[in-house]
Amino acid sequence: MADQYIFDNPLTRYDRVEPPVQHQPMPGVQGEMMPVPDLGEATYRGTGRLTGRKALITGGDSGIGGAVAIAFAREGADVVIVHLPDEQADADHIIDEIRDAGRTGVSITADITDAATCRAIVAQAVDALGGLDILVNNAGKQVAIEKIEDLTDEQFELTFRTNVFANFWLTKAALERLQPGSTIINTASLEAYKPAPDRLDYAASKAAINNFSKGLAQQLAPRGIRVNVVAPGPTWTALQVSGGVSDDQMQHFDDESTYQRAGQPAEIAPAFVFLASPESSYVSGETLNVNGGMVTP
Template identity: 45%
Template sequence: MNDARETTGTPDDPRSAHPSEEMPPQEQEAPGTTAETTPTPDHGEATYTGHGRLEGRAALITGGDSGIGRAVAIAFAREGADVAFTFMPEEKDDADATEREIVAAGQRAFPIEADLRDETVSSSLPERVSSEFGRLDVLVLNAAYQQARDGVESVPTEEFDRVLRTNLYSQFWTLRAALPHLGAGASIIITSSIQAVQPSAGLFDYAMTKAAQVALVKALAPDLGPRGIRINAVAPGPIWTPLIPSTGWPDHIAEFGQDTPLGRPGQPAELAAAYVLLASDEGGYISGSVLPVTGGKPF
């Protein structure tokens, strides 16, 4: 927030609230790290202010070490929640940074190194978090994997399997195991994508999983509602995270997000408020919905 806004109440221009210039060419190995991502994504470290919306609650975020997951972890902690999150071994430095932000907010952090493609691992998460915090109120199924594809015929089964096991199977396993721990007032939030409705040929398998997540939300809302449990999805557009330079499309980095009506990619920090709304009592009448955060791209 700039000084002009603090003194005059003038809202930020969304076209220039974050950098709009082209990203420099870069490429990483999946899953990607924040340290190697240029420019560094904004997770809200210096800007997000909490208002006690999640006071006393406990949350589990899969893939909470960087990108959208870290932004949500920071926001939840500053809103008063204890936060558990998963990360891959290669993401340990990012996980440490997220843990520091949660603790600095005065909340308990529970980082869990986990390969979510393993059913036993994914299924064990809710019980571990409930044991650590004594409760589980918010489940954010956020971890994802994507790779640029040259065509259906060039994708080996093991790569297709990795996408589905990370983006779908792990979510099913964790959600199924979480339900006995979730009481009335609990919230489940899935990170879908604009790819669910505007699929790219080069991300066909990723797009398949994102569309399936939307279907899952709409199918489960009528089942979970009578139990007082809400389920929703957030559908990001082009958001600048380590996932992007690790996707394997260096030629597309410069133009990433430039085709949005706001003329720039989004930052992880710009997703945080959507997750807080859906997790909090302020979103208590929202279930079975998909909340697009796309920079103006139609969903």
């Protein structure tokens, strides 16, 4: 595979993952997964679509967020990523990729489930980059629980604090810095439309993100700030090996999509690039579904 612009059969563009059953403590380390997800390190080719832009990406150390960070840097953006302490090794890898692209790369170790921390993250990112014009709310928590009786109050709240509350706090803080032409991109999920029965809290949080984003897009339109959503389908990331799916679901992870293979983070990143770039100037309040042919409303 030369780069993301090659023409080929999308069903066979990437091999099936066919992962062995594996477990890691949350939040999971991508570098220890089998196989390691493809973030586009060897394939993503930038064309200058984000030259001079300044981006903040939560969950930018691995998976979809990591692939987006690499793509943004190769398109000419400086990037700050946010991650948890246990994800430092993955974060170092992404920062190396950003700097290899000739851009400024900064990692912030922080827990986004606290409002004051989210405000501090934005301030740090602005100081590090000299401004901010792209916010990607991507970090997410997903833990599969078979029965609602076993879904604790603590987990339900923590899922929403990570996936929804942090989105709200970071966005509020960033709006003090964002100028006309800036973009906010939020990560939802296929689960917002087709909730898995063992991911009640996760799916509900992703539906909330989708709804929140569409309302916010209308509110911010007069300010010239666009808000959009990317809703990935089954994608091979550290979420799967750190309690996000059952063992049976992991073994059959490739079978969920119409393409009969799991998506790779490298395939999701171009959607974020499109929504961050001026070429999508007439797109706001949109949800771009990237899910291997799984039809959504």
